[in-house]
Amino acid sequence: MTVYGPMIGGEGSPIGKTYLSVAATEDGVEKELVPGTRVRVTVRKNGIFVARAGCNELIGAIQVDDGVLRFELQMQTQMGCGPELEAQDDWLAELLTHQSDCTVDGDTLTLTSGGTTLVLLERSLANPNFPLEGSTWNVESVVRGEVFEHFPLVGAAGLIINGTQVTGSTGSSSFTATVSRDESTLVFSELTVVTTHPTGRAADLEHAILENLRTPLTYAIESNRMALRGPTRKTGLNLVAVRPDGYPAGSG
Numbered sequence: 001m002t003v004y005g006p007m008i009g010g011e012g013s014p015i016g017k018t019y020l021s022v023a024a025t026e027d028g029v030e031k032e033l034v035p036g037t038r039v040r041v042t043v044r045k046n047g048i049f050v051a052r053a054g055c056n057e058l059i060g061a062i063q064v065d066d067g068v069l070r071f072e073l074q075m076q077t078q079m080g081c082g083p084e085l086e087a088q089d090d091w092l093a094e095l096l097t098h099q100s101d102c103t104v105d106g107d108t109l110t111l112t113s114g115g116t117t118l119v120l121l122e123r124s125l126a127n128p129n130f131p132l133e134g135s136t137w138n139v140e141s142v143v144r145g146e147v148f149e150h151f152p153l154v155g156a157a158g159l160i161i162n163g164t165q166v167t168g169s170t171g172s173s174s175f176t177a178t179v180s181r182d183e184s185t186l187v188f189s190e191l192t193v194v195t196t197h198p199t200g201r202a203a204d205l206e207h208a209i210l211e212n213l214r215t216p217l218t219y220a221i222e223s224n225r226m227a228l229r230g231p232t233r234k235t236g237l238n239l240v241a242v243r244p245d246g247y248p249a250g251s252g
Contacts, residue, residue: 013104014043014049014062014069014104014109015043015044015045015047016043016044016045017042017043017122017123018040018041018042018043018122018123019040019041019042019109019120019121019122019123019126020038020039020040020120020121020123020126020127021033021038021039021040021118021119021120022119022120022121022126023117023118023119024039024116024117024118024119025116025117026115026116027115027116028115031116033053033054033088034054034084034085034088037053037054037085037088038054039051039052039053039092039118039120040052040123041109041120043062047061047062047063048060048061049061049062049071051071051092051096053085053088053089053091053092054081054085054088054089055079055081055082055085055086055088055089056076056077056078056079056081056086056089057076057077058073058075058076058089058092058093058096059073059074059075059076059077060072060073060074060075060096061074069102069103069104070099070102071096071099071102071111073093073096073097076089076093092118094113095111095113095116095118096111098113098114099111099112099113100112100113100114107121107122107125108120108121108122109121109122123223127223127224128223129221129222129223130221130223130224130226130241132161132181132219132221132226133161133162133163134160134161134162135160135161135224135241136158136160136241136242137158137159137160137161137226137239137240137241138156138157138158138239138240138241138242139151139157139158139171139205139209139237139238139239140225140238140239140240141237141238142205142208142209142212142236142237142238143229143234143235143236143237143238144234144235145234148238149208151171151201151202151204151205153201154171154172154201154202154205155169155171155172155202156169156171157169157170157171157205157209158239159239161179164178164179164180165177165178165179166178166179166188168209170193170198170205170206170209170210171198171202171205171206171209172195172196172198172202172203172205172206173193173194173195173196173198173206174193174194175191175192175193175194175210175213176190176191176192177189177190177191177192177213178190181219184218184219184220185216185217185218185219186216186217186218186219186228187216187217188213188214188217191210191213191214193210208237209237211235212228212230212235212236212237215230215231215235216230216231217229217230217236217237218233224240224241224242225238225239225240225241226238226239226240226241227239
């Protein structure tokens with residue numbers, strides 16, 4: 001048995017890809033996952049996979065045995081997330097441990113064990129990236145070095161980009177700006193704030209947002225999340241857009 005390693009990457013290979021569940025059946029009957037969850041399987045370039053069903057991480061290696069692709073589960077984290085999610089973790093672990101068939105057909109990954117079938121689609125198709133323009137990007141956290149700082153008791157902060165125009169809120173005060181961009185960088189200018197002179201944590205958040213917008217920011221979008229980073233990558237903002245499918249922010 002050999003590890004299905006990076007040399008087998010490319011079209012028709014799961015290497016370097018992330019998949020999200022789109023269907024699950026047991027004995028031909030649709031299996032409903034816990035509301036607000038999806039199975040997520042990421043296969044790293046070294047052949048290690050990480051699978052999640054809503055709570056714990058299931059980790060192992062993909063291997064080829066006599067030409068048959070298999071997922072070999074090696075360990076599982078042990079967080080407590082409540083009986084429903086823990087039962088779903090156990091269901092996925094059982095599927096990975098006893099799978100009888102694993103196929104990759106284009107962008108679709110299918111895992112089968114007995115009468116259980118799980119169908120997953122490559123992430124960019126199952127959950128496409130939100131557009132930069134027109135989406136409402138809500139500030140989830142402020143980047144301070146290695147720390148992501150959250151402001152749960154402050155009002156909603158965020159921004160909307162339409163062409164070169166930006167409107168937004170610091171959670172306390174409204175602002176407008178213009179923006180120019182290339183494939184990876186946003187440069188905000190003509191920043192105008194109608195301040196309410198917040199205090200405490202609200203003032204901290206307002207200061208952090210405005211200071212970030214006054215420097216060029218690289219941006220990267222994955223699904224409904226956008227990361228803005230300053231020149232040193234030690235500062236920035238993490239933002240999340242509202243998803244129309246009803247899944248919570250972290251499920252995609």
